[in-house]
Structure formats: C-alpha cells, structure tokens
Amino acid sequence: MSNSAAAAVLTTSDLSEAIRAVRTLVALADIEQGEVDFEAVIRSQDVLAHVRHVLPRLEWWASAGEEHGSSKSGDDPADCLPIRVFDWCRPVDRAEPFIAALGPDSAAVRWDLDAWPAVPEAGLEAISQKYAYLTLTVNSRDLYQDEPSQDHTVHVHVRNRNGDQIDRVHWLAGQVGGRFTGRVELAPL
Known part of the structure; x- marks a missing residue:
C-alpha cells in the first residue's frame, strides 16, 4: 500500500460549484478506465434510502463497530444508524447521483x-495512475469525515509535496478558479 x-x-459552500470543479478536472484527466470510491457517514433513514437506491449493494458497518451491524452480517442498515459506508470500484457515472443522495451527511468521493x-x-x-486521484469531500473539511462542515472541498492527489508535484x-487549482492553500492530508491508496 x-x-x-x-x-x-x-x-466552497456551494455544492454545484464544487461539482463543476470536479467535472473540469475530470475532463483534464485521462479517465478511460476510471472508477469511483465512496466513503460516508450516513445518519438518517431518508439519506440511507436515497443512497441505497444509487448503490443497492452498499458495503457498510455500524459507526459503533461491526459487532453492532454490517453488510457482511446481513443486518438491516436502517437498524444500525449511524453507519459508515465504504464502497469501492464503482462506475464513474455513480458519483453525482451518490452526492445528490447525501443531503446533509458527510462523504468523500474519490x-x-x-x-x-x-x-x-x-x-x-504525465502522472501515472498510481498518483492520479481526485477527491471531493461533501459536508466535511477532511477526507475521513472527522470534521463535518457545511463546505465541500476538492482535493487533487500527488505523490509528494515537493517541486513539480506542487506545481501541478x-x-x-488555477483551472477551477481555486488556489492551493497549503492544506494537505495523507491519503492511503
């Protein structure tokens, strides 16, 4: 790893602006074989119903721990809220419907x-697939939903914080009207 x-x-506090920025960056990237990964904390039955409509085979576990419920155990997620969602390798076209389903709940879409x-x-x-990622955090300031907020942040991933990587x-950032503020998080891939 x-x-x-x-x-x-x-x-930005404007989700549509964040989505426009993601669309712009995706259009700049090579994405023929692209996939999307989802991480979220779902707190309400309404959001859960919308998310399950988008991702019917949702992988999840109770925020209190797997022993309190999980998709692996065949439990009903509605009985285990709040839950953490980790769903990987989905088609790119699932991203925006997932984001729309979130309501006020927080997530990271990569x-x-x-x-x-x-x-x-x-x-x-060129940067190879190994370091070519883009993440949108929704209703969260960080990649892990530890800092819920009403803003949404677009993150671009690079190999390290040096030289030509930071130039990229x-x-x-300039392509989407943003700017690099120096805020960087370590992201396991």
Whole structure:
C-alpha cells in the first residue's frame, strides 16, 4: 500500500460549484478506465434510502463497530444508524447521483483516474495512475469525515509535496478558479 498527498484546491459552500470543479478536472484527466470510491457517514433513514437506491449493494458497518451491524452480517442498515459506508470500484457515472443522495451527511468521493496528462506549457510531466486521484469531500473539511462542515472541498492527489508535484497542484487549482492553500492530508491508496 502507498500514500498520496491530497491537496485542497477549492473549498466552497456551494455544492454545484464544487461539482463543476470536479467535472473540469475530470475532463483534464485521462479517465478511460476510471472508477469511483465512496466513503460516508450516513445518519438518517431518508439519506440511507436515497443512497441505497444509487448503490443497492452498499458495503457498510455500524459507526459503533461491526459487532453492532454490517453488510457482511446481513443486518438491516436502517437498524444500525449511524453507519459508515465504504464502497469501492464503482462506475464513474455513480458519483453525482451518490452526492445528490447525501443531503446533509458527510462523504468523500474519490475518482481513480488513469493519469494526469503532461502539460508541456506548464512544464508538467504525465502522472501515472498510481498518483492520479481526485477527491471531493461533501459536508466535511477532511477526507475521513472527522470534521463535518457545511463546505465541500476538492482535493487533487500527488505523490509528494515537493517541486513539480506542487506545481501541478497550483496548475490544477488555477483551472477551477481555486488556489492551493497549503492544506494537505495523507491519503492511503
């Protein structure tokens, strides 16, 4: 397992602005084989119903711990709220319906891209799939939903916080009208 540095490039209280930024960044990336991963904390039965409509085979466990309920045990998630959701390797087209289903609950949606392409005019080389990720945190300031908020943050992932890697962060931030504030989180991949 390796890690990446997830750099915050845009934080906004306007979810539609955050989604537009993600669409712009996804359009810049190579994403032919792309997938989406979901992590969330679901607190209400209404949100759960909407999320299960989008992801019917949802993988989850009770926030109090697996012994209090999980998808592996065949428990009813509605009886175990709040629950933590970890659903991986879904088609890219599931991302926006999942985000719309969240309501006030917090989540991180990560796009696993094929690559960040080279940008010769900015002096940037291509970045392989291993470090080509993009995460939108919804109703949370961090990747792990530990800091619930009413903002949404777009993070771009790079191998490390040095040199040309940070140049890419600044360049990507500029493409969406954001700016790199220096806020970086370690993200296990």
